[in-house]
Amino acid sequence: MDTKANQGFGVEASRKHGIVDFHTTQMLSSHGCFGQYLQSLRNWMSHCRDCRELTENAEHVLFRCGRWWRDGHALEVEVEESLDPHNIIGITLKKMSNWEAVKKFIGYV
Numbered sequence: 430m431d432t433k434a435n436q437g438f439g440v441e442a443s444r445k446h447g448i449v450d451f452h453t454t455q456m457l458s459s460h461g462c463f464g465q466y467l468q469s470l471r472n473w474m475s476h477c478r479d480c481r482e483l484t485e486n487a488e489h490v491l492f493r494c495g496r497w498w499r500d501g502h503a504l505e506v507e508v509e510e511s512l513d514p515h516n517i518i519g520i521t522l523k524k525m526s527n528w529e530a531v532k533k534f535i536g537y538v
Contacts, residue, residue, distance in 0.1 A: 447521075447528035453535055488514050490538055497538050504534045 477485035479496040490497065492514060505511055507530045510520050521531045 447525065447532065450532065450536075453532055491517075491535070500534060500537060504530055 476483050477489060477494055480494050482489055482494065485494075492501065492512070501512070508520055508527045510516070512520060517531065521528050
């Protein structure tokens with residue numbers, strides 16, 4: 430996510446609603462608990478502990494990991510749009526209810 434989602438940082442900074450919290454920052458930066466980031470800091474396996482995908486990063490966890498598929502689908506139903514790494518920032522910024530729904534999903538995941 431850090432390459433695709435970061436393209437939305439300029440737009441995100443001018444938003445009219447929502448507060449960026451700890452988990453949202455981790456998702457936007459792909460830092461924190463993601464194996465790919467932890468591996469860059471020390472000898473850590475970067476694979477996903479849930480599905481064994483070789484690279485565990487924010488994009489994988491939020492959009493591809495089978496563990497979170499149902500929750501991701503419920504989020505898409507709530508915001509009434511399909512989410513992907515290219516549009517999540519725009520959809521999140523569209524309205525406060527989207528912001529809160531995405532923030533809740535990120536915190537849960």
